[in-house]
Amino acid sequence: MYSFFLKAHSGLRYLVLALIVIALFSAIIAVFRKKTFSPLHKKIALFSLITSHIQLLLGLGLYFLSPLVALAQMSSTMKTPTLRYWTVEHAFMMVIAIVLVTVGYSRAKKGVTDVAKHKAVILFFGLALLLIVVAILLSTRGLL
Numbered sequence: 693m694y695s696f697f698l699k700a701h702s703g704l705r706y707l708v709l710a711l712i713v714i715a716l717f718s719a720i721i722a723v724f725r726k727k728t729f730s731p732l733h734k735k736i737a738l739f740s741l742i743t744s745h746i747q748l749l750l751g752l753g754l755y756f757l758s759p760l761v762a763l764a765q766m767s768s769t770m771k772t773p774t775l776r777y778w779t780v781e782h783a784f785m786m787v788i789a790i791v792l793v794t795v796g797y798s799r800a801k802k803g804v805t806d807v808a809k810h811k812a813v814i815l816f817f818g819l820a821l822l823l824i825v826v827a828i829l830l831s832t833r834g835l836l
C-alpha cells in the first residue's frame with residue numbers, strides 16, 4: 693500500500709509540474725501577444741488544478757503510511773531533519789502551493805478581462821511552481 697502510494701505520488705509530480713509550467717508559459721506568451729484567455733488556456737489551468745488536488749489526496753494518504761512521518765513525538769521529530777522535512781515542511785509547503793493553484797484558477801475564471809485572467813495564472817501558478825520546486829529540492833531526492 694505504502695509503495696503504491698509513494699510510486700503514484702512520485703510519478704504524478706511530473707504531470708503536476710508539466711501542467712503548471714505549460715499553464716504559466718502559455719499565460720506569459722498570451723500577455724505579450726495580447727491573446728485572449730481561450731478555452732484551451734482554461735482547460736490547461738483546470739487540469740493543473742485537478743492533478744494537484746489528486747496529488748494532495750495521494751500526499752494525505754502517504755502522510756498516514758510513510759515511516760518518515762512521525763507525529764507521535766514531535767519534539768524528537770523536529771530535531772531530526774529528515775523526519776521534520778516529511779512531517780512538517782513538505783506537507784506544509786505543498787498544501788500552500790496547492791492552495792495557490794486553486795486561488796489562481798478561481799481568479800482566472802472570475803477575471804473581468806483576458807489580461808486579468810492571464811495575470812492571475814502568472815502570479816499564482818508562478819508562486820506555486822516556485823514553492824513546489826524549492827520543496828522538492830529541499831527533500832534532497834532530486835527534482836526530476
Ligand code: HEM
Nearest residue numbers: 702705747748751752754755758759760778783786787833
Ligand atoms: C504539488 C504537490 C506535491 C508534490 C509535487 C509532491 C512531491 C513529492 C515527491 C517528489 C516525493 C518523493 C517521492 C519519492 O521519493 O519517490 C513526495 C513524497 C511524499 N509526499 Fe509529497 N508532494 C506534494 C504534496 C504533498 C502533500 C500535500 C503531502 C501531505 C499532506 C505530501 C506528503 C508526502 C509524503 C508523506 C511523502 C513520502 C515520504 C516517504 O515516505 O518517502 N505531499 N512528494
